[in-house]
Amino acid sequence: MKTMKGNTTRRLASVLLPALLATFTVGPLEAYELNLGTNMPPVDFHGFVSQGFLNSSKYNYLGNSSQGSFKFTEAALNASFNPFPRTRISAQAFTYDVGEAGNYDVVLDYAQAEYTFNDYLGIRAGRIRRPQGIYNDIQDVDVARTFVLLPQGIYDARWRDFYASLDGGEFFGTIPLQRAGSLTYEIYGGMVNPSLDGGAALQIRDSLPASGHLDSIDSAAEFGGQLWWNTPVDGLRFGVAGGVVPVFNFNTTIQIPGGSIHPNNRNEAVFQQYSAEYLWRAWTFQSELYFRDYYPESAAPDTHLLTWYGSAAYRFNKWFEAGGYYTEYYGDTHQSDNSLFYQKDAALALRCDVTEWWTFKIEGHYIRGTGLLEDTANNPVQNGNGWWMLDLKTTFSF
Amino acid sequence: MKSFFLKIGLVCAVLLAGVLSAAALDGVVVIVNKGVAANSISAAALKNIYTGRTTYWPDGQNVDIALLDDETGTTDVALNEVSGMGASYFRTFWQRIVFSGRGQQPDKISDVASLVAFVASTKGAIALVPANADLKGVKKLEIK
Numbered sequence: 001m002k003t004m005k006g007n008t009t010r011r012l013a014s015v016l017l018p019a020l021l022a023t024f025t026v027g028p029l030e031a032y033e034l035n036l037g038t039n040m041p042p043v044d045f046h047g048f049v050s051q052g053f054l055n056s057s058k059y060n061y062l063g064n065s066s067q068g069s070f071k072f073t074e075a076a077l078n079a080s081f082n083p084f085p086r087t088r089i090s091a092q093a094f095t096y097d098v099g100e101a102g103n104y105d106v107v108l109d110y111a112q113a114e115y116t117f118n119d120y121l122g123i124r125a126g127r128i129r130r131p132q133g134i135y136n137d138i139q140d141v142d143v144a145r146t147f148v149l150l151p152q153g154i155y156d157a158r159w160r161d162f163y164a165s166l167d168g169g170e171f172f173g174t175i176p177l178q179r180a181g182s183l184t185y186e187i188y189g190g191m192v193n194p195s196l197d198g199g200a201a202l203q204i205r206d207s208l209p210a211s212g213h214l215d216s217i218d219s220a221a222e223f224g225g226q227l228w229w230n231t232p233v234d235g236l237r238f239g240v241a242g243g244v245v246p247v248f249n250f251n252t253t254i255q256i257p258g259g260s261i262h263p264n265n266r267n268e269a270v271f272q273q274y275s276a277e278y279l280w281r282a283w284t285f286q287s288e289l290y291f292r293d294y295y296p297e298s299a300a301p302d303t304h305l306l307t308w309y310g311s312a313a314y315r316f317n318k319w320f321e322a323g324g325y326y327t328e329y330y331g332d333t334h335q336s337d338n339s340l341f342y343q344k345d346a347a348l349a350l351r352c353d354v355t356e357w358w359t360f361k362i363e364g365h366y367i368r369g370t371g372l373l374e375d376t377a378n379n380p381v382q383n384g385n386g387w388w389m390l391d392l393k394t395t396f397s398f
Numbered sequence: 399m400k401s402f403f404l405k406i407g408l409v410c411a412v413l414l415a416g417v418l419s420a421a422a423l424d425g426v427v428v429i430v431n432k433g434v435a436a437n438s439i440s441a442a443a444l445k446n447i448y449t450g451r452t453t454y455w456p457d458g459q460n461v462d463i464a465l466l467d468d469e470t471g472t473t474d475v476a477l478n479e480v481s482g483m484g485a486s487y488f489r490t491f492w493q494r495i496v497f498s499g500r501g502q503q504p505d506k507i508s509d510v511a512s513l514v515a516f517v518a519s520t521k522g523a524i525a526l527v528p529a530n531a532d533l534k535g536v537k538k539l540e541i542k
Contacts, residue, residue, distance in 0.1 A: 046496050046503065080502060085458030090499040110499045119452050129498045137498040144494040174451040176442070184451060234482035279483060315486050397493070
């Protein structure tokens with residue numbers, strides 16, 4: 001145990017010391033602007049690198065966290081420019097590693113062209129970020145939030161390959177409502193391309209018997225939208241999102257005596273999400289409620305997932321922000337009393353913006369239930385007793 | 399039940415108090431590049447610009463927000479008035495927009511003279527500057 005703690009301390013130092021050195025030896029990181037010529041608009045470049053550390057008192061969650069895990073990395077680089085009036089082109093490359101998900105595969109996060117006819121209507125096409133609630137399209141952008149881990153029932157750090165982007169297009173715009181504020185909408189459709197290194201694949205593998213193998217996950221069509229009512233009260237908005245994946249299919253092989261079988265795994269998935277956000281002085285209040293229903297083609301029963309959270313954060317000054325949230329996740333509402341299917345998480349976080357381009361966060365969780373572990377092999381014994389988790393994360397952005 | 403709805407009504411009334419009024423920019427004015435056709439702007443339209451909902455001027459020019467990023471936060475109160483966000487949250491908000499591919503991050507300029515010069519030389523640029531600044535080469539927008 002002593003050696004394990006020593007290794008953890010050394011690995012922690014290996015991340016924090018370069019960060020400290022960078023602070024004092026490197027100049028400030030700033031967005032880079034590439035000028036292509038006098039008549040051409042400049043190309044803007046932005047990016048970030050995040051490194052996290054997870055340590056839990058009992059279970060391996062989002063990696064081998066019971067021993068302290070540094071497998072919590074995200075990095076992105078994006079470029080954008082406006083070649084013509086009302087036209088914008090942007091693209092982002094992204095890589096991540098969260099426990100067994102991601103594995104540093106570099107993916108094209110988005111690559112899109114958009115044309116804005118007016119405030120009411122615009123069109124965006126290519127690989128786009130999928131809007132859903134407050135955080136889905138920015139769930140991997142650490143600097144855009146107070147917390148290290150967003151409520152994982154809705155914004156699972158491992159599932160970004162399934163949730164974050166799709167190949168297709170969307171209509172967007174803002175409709176003024178005079179004294180009632182305005183409505184902002186995005187309506188999208190396209191194909192999602194789950195990775196065999198992503199969260200969906202991990203969850204499927206975790207649910208297979210020992211003799212089972214996940215062969216592939218099919219690309220799936222998805223349609224949906226996000227509507228925000230920006231109320232006339234400064235900082236207060238309400239949102240509703242909904243979507244459907246008419247056919248989600250993955251292919252598995254189960255070895256049985258004398259051969260193998262390929263079960264029918266096709267199902268329909270439908271989700272809805274309700275959001276509220278209020279920015280008041282230095283406070284940020286947020287709450288969201290999410291439902292996801294699976295309807296299998298086979299005789300397997302329907303599954304209904306429910307999760308929600310409420311959060312509050314306070315900005316003390318330009319350097320410090322603190323916040324907390326409470327969230328409950330029920331992977332199957334038919335088994336809401338079973339700790340293998342629920343996870344209830346109370347979190348407190350402190351964010352420090354050391355400079356405009358360097359952020360450091362520390363966060364503690366008290367969790368009951370194991371519904372989101374999705375790693376039975378590394379958590380052979382699970383029960384409903386509470387457990388703790390400590391998260392550290394540092395991010396450099398420009 | 400009646401008292402419950404009364405309480406809800408009171409909370410809504412408190413929330414609505416002080417809103418819907420035009421942004422009062424005490425000691426600060428809105429300036430734009432001279433190529434921007436408008437001479438005035440409504441508080442609602444200004445808010446749409448600073449919250450990323452409006453990204454182009456009516457003639458199709460890209461809206462380029464420039465911010466005064468000095469030590470004393472000279473225009474932070476005005477920025478809060480027009481965007482509904484404090485300076486720190488405003489930065490976070492635009493990072494969300496940038497990294498989701500939905501907009502361009504505001505430019506930061508460290509002193510007033512350079513900010514005015516930036517707006518004067520950048521198509522579609524808009525900025526908040528102290529009312530006593532030398533506005534040579536830029537246009538002042540009236541808030542309707």
